[in-house]
Amino acid sequence: MSKSSRATAGRGAALAALAGAQFTVMLATSIVNVALPQIRSGVGLSDNGTTWVINAYGLAFGALLLAGGRVADLLGRRSVLLAGLAVFGAASVAAGLAESSAALIGARTVQGVGAAAIAPAALALVMDVFPPGPARGKALAVWGAVSGAGGAAGVLLGGVLTQAWGWSWIFHAVGIGAFGVVAAVAAFVPHNRPGTDPGRFDLPGTAAVTLALTALVWGLTTARSSGWTDASVLTAFGLAAVLMAAFVLIELRHPRPLLPLRLLRAGRVTAGNFLMALLGSVWIALFFFLPQYQQQVLGSSPLMTGFGQLPLAAANMLGSTLAPRVARRVGATVTVAAALLSEAAGLLWLSRVSAHGSYLVDILGPSMLVGLGLSIAFVQLTALSVEGVAKEDAGLAGGLVNTSRQVGGAIGLAVLATLAGSVTNHVAAHRTYPEALTAGYRVAFGVSAAVLTAAALLAVLLTRRPGDLTATPASLSAPAVTAPHG
Template identity: 65%
Template sequence: MATPGTETGTNSALRPGAALAALAGAQFTVVLSTSIVNVALPAVRDGIGLSDSGMSWVVNAYGLAFGALLLPGGRVADLLGRRRVLLAGLALFAAAALTAGLATTPWLLVTARAAQGLGAAAVAPAALALVMQLHPAGPGRGRALGVWGAVSGAGGAAGVLLGGVLTERLGWPWVFHASAAGAVLVLAATVLLVPGGAPTASGGRLDLGGTVTAALGLVALTYGLTAGGHGGWTSPGPLTAFALAAVLLPAFVLLERRHPDPLLPRRVLAAGPVAPANLVMALLGSVWVGLFYFLPLYQQQVLGAGPLAAGLGQLPLAAATTAGSSLAPRIAARTGPTAALAAGLLTLAGGLLWLARIRPDGSYPSDLLGPLLLVGLGLGPAFVQLTSAAVTGVGPADSGLAGGLVNTSRQLGGAVGLAVLGSLAASATAGAAAHHTRTAALTEGYRTAFLASALVPAAAAALTPYLARRTPAAGPAAARAADGAPAPR
């Protein structure tokens, strides 16, 4: 008989590998849904009668709800039970995605996408916390995070590919129906394969004041960055959003100091390398989101590729990211996690710098294939090492919150990065339009975005020594175990 307050799985005696496959599927579904819509946006606009600004909200509504509610989602998972919250999040995600595919009006589509982001905000931190719970520190955790990084990196590229195939062959609603079907499959796998457990923070309570101020403050900040990048930084919408964020986020800090059980306890940020790891993850997120935004645009608007061809062009990037993530634990075992992270960031910077050499009359083999392979080989290890560092030293009662925090950092970094990179690209394109053809001017904008992106991981690599100093000191055996290295015989 189950103890009151615990969760029960259908078969908790299954090997952790089966549970890891289900949890990795949840992460893959969330990441895939972030990028699967990008290629389909023109078809969505024509099919449902969206304006250009409304088209951007098909993406932004999901991202705003996802990024703003990740912290509360992680805390609720700690309080109510990770498996229970994961199942509820998957159910909401599937229902919202199905509604989006059936929508016949713009407002219903955008509302469904926001609800889908809410479900994703429950799924991502709960799934990561369960991975950490099922794989204690040691070689097993290193391999599990390698799988986690592989599906996270591949999910973005796979989303572009699947979006192109579905849009071209079945129509844009199937982009959302596929997300719903994937969530249902993962939900069934979670019920069958993932064991339950008692809520690890059952003695606490949700900080409602902190939750509301943090969520609204992050929504206002992200909206201001997104709207400013599209419509100008001095227009009323972005200025109002920034003003709200300037009030709400400091209010969140004040409420956290006074609350006996705050949404983001100081002990989480003070644990090991959590704070610097989240900072570097935000920098990585800015590059990650920008890459999957500008790459399909260059393929379609300059090289003339269709949605399907643009999607197929992501396969080498997905394969390289998967390979880099799978090799990350071995690299860390040989060189140490800090050196592995720095090498991944510098490799990523080199690939983005290579991408900055794209040409208006270029081709996929000559201009994109080599850089994308290099980007993937750097992106995978960097993501794995940062995810591991962001939960190092965090107690079991806070692992869901730590998972929400690292995902929030990546999402918010992506919003900031895309706004800045979009402004730089638009400015470069406008400057080149007077003296060049349209494709040449667009290429100049994309080159500027990739060049600026290359500077970010290069600068982030300089922060890795500080991250190493924040890692808790341990004996040689414990250090090797944390890095995923085998103990000496």
């Protein structure tokens, strides 16, 4: 085998290990959705406690991503990734062994902490292993495929394991997978040098933004059950605003800020992150509402609900494969806008689901259209969000784009769940319960389609540059650091 062939094989093994890390993070986000009724009875959860089985993971994950990205830059991305995977795996096993609601929710919180270290470190390592060019485009395509497939696979695996062995195995399986990825990363991912001068880490800024995101995500998730005008919810939002203002002031004065302005000025980082937040706002909600419709309205078992996600996952992998090729041919702007419109069309189709429908008529076609658009948009927005970023900021850039998606998802799910619940309660007064649920889901899917349509229009305005309709995205073909654009 030639030297170049060995290098290519080595990069491929490293990418497989890093993609496995991303897959486990996405899997843990969706795998619990199908099993919630069984988890509730298994550990005696209340209605509010059942919600926090999901929220505890998302809260810790979203709040700590920026900090995780910067710590990875300073202490070494490979080391932080391995530590995050170990924490994540141990917490997953602990969740499966939990015999009380407090133990389960606590384990899910620690899972989120581990995920906040994994996601930005793994993405930064992909950028380290694959320099700008076609190879990075293909690597990001794999990244997009496993990210989207992780959400769909979570529903499938959750259904299979819950029906076969019980809910605890959804956590044990994730834990076993995480430790397998630890071995793969240790074997195949090369070491990288830690950053310089870790003693000047922006601790005040990190504390401010972490607490701000915690307050924001907590307020959003609590609003779903307590209402938007609840005193604790309003207090959380007010605290988040104050802390975010403090974070901005700290960043303007700190010599080594957590979020330096150079990062937001690089390439199309700001536009990519804003659009990723809009994409995330409907992404997480989709994998929440679709299984609920299949089980509560169509009467599908957890197993059949899981299998119903396979066409979406297949479309997702196809779209991720096509994304770099499409982007090289028509440019970033057209690719993002077309992908968002494709997903919007699929969600608009889903907004016509029926209380007396079927999987083949109501779900199969639109879910494939959604999966295709979602994957292409995710791959290209990830590329834009790391475009032109200096090597020493790669972990932070990965943390920022994951934060945008996660916080956008928390906002979207809170708003859409509240809206769907309000419609369901109104319709339930004069219709059957399945019809009332369907009415709520239809509104949620319709609003999601409107959000993505607006995002597609914004993509044209925010990401287009002169000649971009035929240009290759800078993140896939340009030098490592491009000229800043404000």
